[in-house]
Amino acid sequence: MSKDAHSTKLPDDLAQCHALIDELLSSLRQQELEKARLLARVQHLLRQMYGRSAEKIDPAQLLLFAAEAMAAVEAEAPPTEVLEPELEAAPKKKGHGRKKPPVELPHLPIEYPVPESEKVCAECGAAKKRIGQKVTEQLEYAPSSLFVIDHIQPVFACPCCQEGVTVAPKPAQPIAKGLPGPGLLAQVVVSKYADHLPLYRQEDIFGRHGVELSRKTMCDWVLASAKILEPVVELMKARTLDSKVIHTDDTPVNVRGPGGNYQGRFWVYVGDGHHPYTVSLLSHR
Numbered sequence: 001m002s003k004d005a006h007s008t009k010l011p012d013d014l015a016q017c018h019a020l021i022d023e024l025l026s027s028l029r030q031q032e033l034e035k036a037r038l039l040a041r042v043q044h045l046l047r048q049m050y051g052r053s054a055e056k057i058d059p060a061q062l063l064l065f066a067a068e069a070m071a072a073v074e075a076e077a078p079p080t081e082v083l084e085p086e087l088e089a090a091p092k093k094k095g096h097g098r099k100k101p102p103v104e105l106p107h108l109p110i111e112y113p114v115p116e117s118e119k120v121c122a123e124c125g126a127a128k129k130r131i132g133q134k135v136t137e138q139l140e141y142a143p144s145s146l147f148v149i150d151h152i153q154p155v156f157a158c159p160c161c162q163e164g165v166t167v168a169p170k171p172a173q174p175i176a177k178g179l180p181g182p183g184l185l186a187q188v189v190v191s192k193y194a195d196h197l198p199l200y201r202q203e204d205i206f207g208r209h210g211v212e213l214s215r216k217t218m219c220d221w222v223l224a225s226a227k228i229l230e231p232v233v234e235l236m237k238a239r240t241l242d243s244k245v246i247h248t249d250d251t252p253v254n255v256r257g258p259g260g261n262y263q264g265r266f267w268v269y270v271g272d273g274h275h276p277y278t279v280s281l282l283s284h285r
Contacts, residue, residue, distance in 0.1 A: 101139045108140075146209050149181060175224050188218050189225050237279045240271040255282070 011017055119128050153168040174182050191197040197205075199215040199222075206213045240246065247270040255264040264282050271277045 101137055144187070146184075146206070146211055174228055175221070178221075178224070180221055185221055185225050188221055192222065233279060236277040237269065237281070239275045240269050240277045240279050243272040243275040245272050246270065250283075253282070 011020065120126070121128055151170055153170055155165060155167050157163070157165040174180070174185050180188075188199075188202060191202055192199060199218045202218060203213060203215050248267060250265040250267050253264050253266055255262055267281050267283055269277075269279045269281070
C-alpha cells in the first residue's frame with residue numbers, strides 16, 4: 001500500500017474521529033467566513049459602480065454580513081444565493097417638447113382668411129358656418145428700436161408789449177440738456193454691467209440701427225448715471241451694513257486719474273438673508 005493511501009486512512013478510535021470532524025468543521029467555518037467577506041466586498045463594489053452614488057458603507061460593517069453568513073452555516077441553513085445588485089432606476093429625462101410662452105407676454109392675433117371656394121360644402125353645396133378656430137402660438141422677437149422724442153414747449157407772450165414770455169415747463173431729465181432719454185441710458189448701463197457688453201460693442205450695435213454714438217459719449221453717460229444712482233447705492237450700503245454677517249472682498253484695479261495712474265481697489269459687500277444687497281465701492285489710494 002502506498003504512503004498516500006496510509007495518510008488518508010481514517011482513524012479507528014472514536015475520539016480521534018470526533019477530533020478530526022471538529023477540525024474539518026472549523027476549517028469549513030473559516031472558508032465560509034472568508035467567502036462571505038469576499039461576497040460582501042464584491043456587492044459593495046458593485047453598488048459603488050452601478051448603484052446610488054450617495055450610498056456609502058463603512059468597510060468595518062462588512063463583518064456584519066460575514067457574521068450573519070457564519071450563523072447561517074452553523075444553523076445548517078442552505079447556502080445564500082448570490083443576488084445581482086439592484087440598479088437604481090434611471091431618472092426620467094425632462095421632456096424636450098415645446099414649452100408654451102409665458103402668459104404675461106402680449107399677444108398679437110393674426111387671423112388667416114379661408115378661401116371662398118372652401119366655404120361651400122362639396123357634398124351638398126350649402127354654405128359652411130364657422131364652428132371654431134385653431135390657435136397656434138409662436139414666440140417672436142422684435143429688435144430694439146431707436147426713436148426721437150420731440151419735447152414741445154409752447155411759448156406764450158403778450159401780443160401788445162411783447163413782454164411776459166411764458167414757456168411751458170419740461171419735466172426734469174436724467175442729463176440736463178443731454179441727448180439720451182431715460183430708456184436709452186438704462187439700455188446702455190444694463191447692457192454694460194448686466195449683459196457684459198463693452199461700450200465699443202454697443203457702439204457697433206447702435207451703428208447697425210443707423211445711429212452714430214461714440215464710446216466716449218456713452219462713457220460720459222455711464223458716469224452721469226452713476227451720479228444719479230448714488231442715493232440708491234448709499235441706501236443699499238446702509239442696509240447691507242445692518243447685516244449680522246457681511247461677506248466682503250477686494251479686487252485691485254488700475255485707475256487713471258488727474259494726477260496719473262494708480263492702483264485702486266473694488267470692495268464688494270454682500271449682506272445676509274435679511275439684507276440681500278450687493279454693493280461694490282471703489283477705494284482710492
